[in-house]
Amino acid sequence: xxxxxxxxxxxxxLEQDNPVxxxxxxxxxxxxxxxxxxxxxxxxxxxxxLLLENDPIYYGYIYFRGKLINSWKESGAKxxxxxxxxxxxxxxxIEGQSVLSNIFVxxxxxxxxxxxxxxxxxxxxxxxxxxxLEIDPxxxxxxxxxxxxxIVEIIRGITAGHSLxxxxxxxxxxxxxxLKKLYQIIRYYRxxxxxxxxxxxxxxxxxxxxxxxxxxxxxxxxxxxxDQREGEEIASAISKNYRKQINFYLKDRKLWDKMxxxxxxxxxxxxxQGFEFTIREGECLVLQFLDSADYRDFSDCLTxxxxxxxxxxxxxxxxICPGRDRECAVIWEQADKSMLFPELSFMENLCFTMxxxxxxxxxxxxxxxRIRREQEELFGKAVVLKAAGELTKREKYALVYHRxxxxxxKFVFCIQPFKNAGLAQRERIWELQRMLLQNGIALIIPTxxxxxxxxxxxxxxxxxxxxxxxEWKRTSFHLLxxxxxxxxxxx
Numbered sequence: 001x002x003x004x005x006x007x008x009x010x011x012x013x014l015e016q017d018n019p020v021x022x023x024x025x026x027x028x029x030x031x032x033x034x035x036x037x038x039x040x041x042x043x044x045x046x047x048x049x050l051l052l053e054n055d056p057i058y059y060g061y062i063y064f065r066g067k068l069i070n071s072w073k074e075s076g077a078k079x080x081x082x083x084x085x086x087x088x089x090x091x092x093x094i095e096g097q098s099v100l101s102n103i104f105v106x107x108x109x110x111x112x113x114x115x116x117x118x119x120x121x122x123x124x125x126x127x128x129x130x131x132x133l134e135i136d137p138x139x140x141x142x143x144x145x146x147x148x149x150x151i152v153e154i155i156r157g158i159t160a161g162h163s164l165x166x167x168x169x170x171x172x173x174x175x176x177x178x179l180k181k182l183y184q185i186i187r188y189y190r191x192x193x194x195x196x197x198x199x200x201x202x203x204x205x206x207x208x209x210x211x212x213x214x215x216x217x218x219x220x221x222x223x224x225x226x227d228q229r230e231g232e233e234i235a236s237a238i239s240k241n242y243r244k245q246i247n248f249y250l251k252d253r254k255l256w257d258k259m260x261x262x263x264x265x266x267x268x269x270x271x272x273q274g275f276e277f278t279i280r281e282g283e284c285l286v287l288q289f290l291d292s293a294d295y296r297d298f299s300d301c302l303t304x305x306x307x308x309x310x311x312x313x314x315x316x317x318x319x320i321c322p323g324r325d326r327e328c329a330v331i332w333e334q335a336d337k338s339m340l341f342p343e344l345s346f347m348e349n350l351c352f353t354m355x356x357x358x359x360x361x362x363x364x365x366x367x368x369x370r371i372r373r374e375q376e377e378l379f380g381k382a383v384v385l386k387a388a389g390e391l392t393k394r395e396k397y398a399l400v401y402h403r404x405x406x407x408x409x410k411f412v413f414c415i416q417p418f419k420n421a422g423l424a425q426r427e428r429i430w431e432l433q434r435m436l437l438q439n440g441i442a443l444i445i446p447t448x449x450x451x452x453x454x455x456x457x458x459x460x461x462x463x464x465x466x467x468x469x470x471e472w473k474r475t476s477f478h479l480l481x482x483x484x485x486x487x488x489x490x491x
Contacts, residue, residue, distance in 0.1 A: 011060035035210035043219035085157030336396035342389030
């Protein structure tokens, strides 16, 4: 009989006297892979903080391996952090240290050299061999890619005796193949008694591996699906309106006629790689990278974090700089956080790129007044007068996309737009992307995971590690794996 690893009963957690978690009930058994799908992301950060730090709760009980570790009666006075690991996009590895040092850093006697390195190397080599991994124990973690870092964190937690592993939205940083490899390792350790909690806003990722899936909305568990069939029914019901909108959009979708040649060349790991394509005005092209390192290199070039010599962007044979040249804009990952100045007003953020439009101060003033009137009609005067930091997430995204529209670029690179977005947020992003396309702006989406990108895509170019590229047109989208959201709308 399997024992209980984690149980949360009627947990209510307050922040500034406002409930963030309400009557939160969750139970994870030994050897279970539990999925958690946040519909609007409300409460996720609080849940993770509570599990890791065991903060005082307003009401409820939390048990770990059958022991009461937190309750409203004790008000969290006894701080006992359960033996669990949180693995997320932000690595917790110690930079500048070897893989060996990072994995065995919690091992008693390791820092005192009671346990010799060669003994640990042999032990770690056996683990890597069993998992079919090619990782040098002596190499620095700085040389590792996202997938290898995650594996090192998993093994570190296992060797430290942790019985519960929490993965927070790793589908946003891992390619399809890397995600499959990760699931193989999860299954391996599940057979050895480890439990897992996988958090993802995409049911397509969770159904591949999870035994049960809990659906979270506004800090409450709506329902727990006991199997894949029930989970698909719940997920389908939740996204019914969104799917209906997408279906209508696809039926009425019309492409513009004007074609433009676009060429991208960038430095890969060993040699210069690149690809080129033609794109219509108002067309959406998805660039799916099947290697997370290649994706990261490419996105760094777009955001300016990569070196200038690492990439060339050619538009009709002419070199351009995305994000700096007016005709080619860039929308970064999690644009609500990365592309706004929180202390500046709505209008100041909106008109930030006005210098691209006109250098004449009088003309700029008239244009700003006209834009203010238009935005007040769209969002209301109260919203326009707010500072960007006071806006809701929905309003922040609208602000970013309307700023791009005012710039009137020919192309927009939209970097993994649906990353870490709940269903309501994804629906809003989709509406804003559609707005750009209807204005004749070509949309190019570099991404690792297809996530919701298929809902807006006209074409897909899948970029392999070896530099090979395969193109998928809309007529063949139904042949994509059923793990890709919305592929069935194209059948």
